[in-house]
Amino acid sequence: MTGRYDQVEPHVGIVRAPLAANLTFDSNGEFGPVAVSIDANGRCVVGTAGQSGYAGVLIKNVPMLPAGRFTAGQTINNWMGGRAGDVVDIMIQGQILGTDLPAGSAIYADAAGVLSTVNTGTYVGYTVEAGRLVVSGR
Numbered sequence: 572m573t574g575r576y577d578q579v580e581p582h583v584g585i586v587r588a589p590l591a592a593n594l595t596f597d598s599n600g601e602f603g604p605v606a607v608s609i610d611a612n613g614r615c616v617v618g619t620a621g622q623s624g625y626a627g628v629l630i631k632n633v634p635m636l637p638a639g640r641f642t643a644g645q646t647i648n649n650w651m652g653g654r655a656g657d658v659v660d661i662m663i664q665g666q667i668l669g670t671d672l673p674a675g676s677a678i679y680a681d682a683a684g685v686l687s688t689v690n691t692g693t694y695v696g697y698t699v700e701a702g703r704l705v706v707s708g709r
Contacts, residue, residue, distance in 0.1 A: 674698050
């Protein structure tokens with residue numbers, strides 16, 4: 572699943588936290604959307620098993636090539652912004668576009684952070700059209 576943050580008021584819809592572990596990007600330089608939680612050290616962990624329980628939804632997209640003189644693709648699993656300790660934006664209220672979630676559905680997160688229509692007891696939000704997820708605040 573891919574996606575990007577769309578409509579969000581950053582002062583109330585985003586919280587920032589450092590990553591507890593490196594993210595693994597796909598071949599397009601994308602990670603998420605996935606549900607995340609906060610561990611006992613105040614760091615963002617993928618999934619809902621952190622001390623906070625479900626905290627929000629994380630998406631991280633990185634460019635395929637760094638700016639500058641590079642002409643060939645580089646290893647994308649070590650990009651700035653996706654390493655342990657890097658601060659990321661966690662959406663707690665807003666809209667996400669580009670997901671593969673079906674229209675008109677309640678969306679839940681499982682313990683691994685995977686978003687789906689399966690009721691796991693961890694409500695994330697709902698879709699208003701195919702691919703548009705509305706993340707509801709807790």
